[in-house]
Amino acid sequence: MVKIVLILFFIDADKENYMKYYEISLKLTRPNGLIVIDNTLWCGRIFNPNDNEEGTKVVRQINEHIKNDQSIDVSFLRLGDGITFCRKK
Numbered sequence: 001m002v003k004i005v006l007i008l009f010f011i012d013a014d015k016e017n018y019m020k021y022y023e024i025s026l027k028l029t030r031p032n033g034l035i036v037i038d039n040t041l042w043c044g045r046i047f048n049p050n051d052n053e054e055g056t057k058v059v060r061q062i063n064e065h066i067k068n069d070q071s072i073d074v075s076f077l078r079l080g081d082g083i084t085f086c087r088k089k
């Protein structure tokens with residue numbers, strides 16, 4: 001049986017599927033591998049309580065999820081539109 005383990009994922013496609021991409025990446029990443037998520041500031045829209053567009057809600061949701069995920073260490077770069085680095089423990 002071939003077991004696939006990867007060391008780096010870069011998530012940057014459709015926001016609606018970000019949670020799905022994150023869960024799949026976490027399963028396939030080996031310990032110490034990185035999951036890099038782009039657009040985690042969403043142009044600052046996540047901080048606007050009046051912005052409840054689907055993409056905004058999803059980015060808020062994944063940020064919250066990552067904050068509470070004990071299986072990773074997290075680092076955030078306020079570069080561009082915000083980049084979050086998740087290292088699988």
Ligand SMILES: C[S@@+](CC[C@H](N)C(=O)[O-])C[C@H]1O[C@@H](n2cnc3c(N)ncnc32)[C@H](O)[C@@H]1O
Binds near residue numbers: 012013014017
């Ligand atoms: C913001 S661009 C990022 C491109 C890439 N990260 C790069 O730097 O070249 C988002 C890309 O995700 C692709 N995309 C959007 N929804 C997708 C989906 N459901 N499945 C696969 N790719 C998708 C788009 O076609 C687009 O090329």
